[in-house]
Amino acid sequence: MARIHIDLPEHFIFSTEIPLYVSHINYGGHLDNALLLTVISEARVRFLKFLGYTELDVEGIGIIMVDAALQYRSEAFHGEVMVVEMTPADFHGKGCDLVWRMSEKTTGREVARGKSGMLFFDYKQRKVQPVPEGFRVRVKAE
Numbered sequence: 001m002a003r004i005h006i007d008l009p010e011h012f013i014f015s016t017e018i019p020l021y022v023s024h025i026n027y028g029g030h031l032d033n034a035l036l037l038t039v040i041s042e043a044r045v046r047f048l049k050f051l052g053y054t055e056l057d058v059e060g061i062g063i064i065m066v067d068a069a070l071q072y073r074s075e076a077f078h079g080e081v082m083v084v085e086m087t088p089a090d091f092h093g094k095g096c097d098l099v100w101r102m103s104e105k106t107t108g109r110e111v112a113r114g115k116s117g118m119l120f121f122d123y124k125q126r127k128v129q130p131v132p133e134g135f136r137v138r139v140k141a142e
Contacts, residue, residue, distance in 0.1 A: 004069050006113050008101055012085035013142035014047045017105060019081045031076040036112055037068065040100060043084035044116070047098070051138055056123065059132030064121040066095070070114030074104075081105040088118075088139045094128050095119035 018039055026032035031039075048054055048063075056062045076082065086100045097115040104111060120129045 004071055006069060006071055006099070006115055008113060009087055009089055009099060012087040012099075012101070013139060014050050014087065015083060015085045016043050016046045016050075017081050017083055018042055020076055020078055022078050025078045029077065031111070033072065036070065036072075036102075039082060039102065040070075040084065040114065040116070043086055043100065043102075044098060047086045051135075051142075053135075058120065059134040061120045061129050061132055062123045063095075063118050065116050066119050067117040068114060070112055072112050073110040076102075076104060076111045082111060089115070091131060091136060093130055095131060 020031060020039075024031055024035045024039065026035075045055065048058065053059075081104070082102050083105050084100055084102045086098055088096045089099045090097045095118050098118055099113075099115045101113045102111045103109060120131055120135075121127070122129050
């Protein structure tokens with residue numbers, strides 16, 4: 001089976017620190033693979049807040065995650081602080097990818113990288129919408 005390969009951008013427009021709690025850790029004593037996405041979801045909410053948005057209001061339109069790809073690069077443990085960097089990339093008519101990297105704060109050790117496919121979505125109409133121009137301009141300026 002071919003492995004997933006994720007190329008990272010040269011620059012991320014956002015970074016946040018998230019500590020790993022005992023609830024993130026599995027029976028093997030390291031970050032649970034399924035709970036990695038909860039850490040990334042928290043980073044996404046913070047990223048949107050940094051831009052002045054919420055998941056339900058990006059220039060009047062919500063977002064919805066349609067897919068995710070990730071690569072685990074090393075273990076992460078309870079008490080470590082993760083630095084999650086994030087930036088939008090690969091825009092198309094109705095969405096973009098949010099590309100991210102997660103590293104351990106003290107050593108800089110890369111823990112994981114990935115991307116989430118995001119579509120702009122009108123939750124009242126239950127329909128996909130075009131990328132708001134204001135969002136596109138805003139993230140290019142950051």
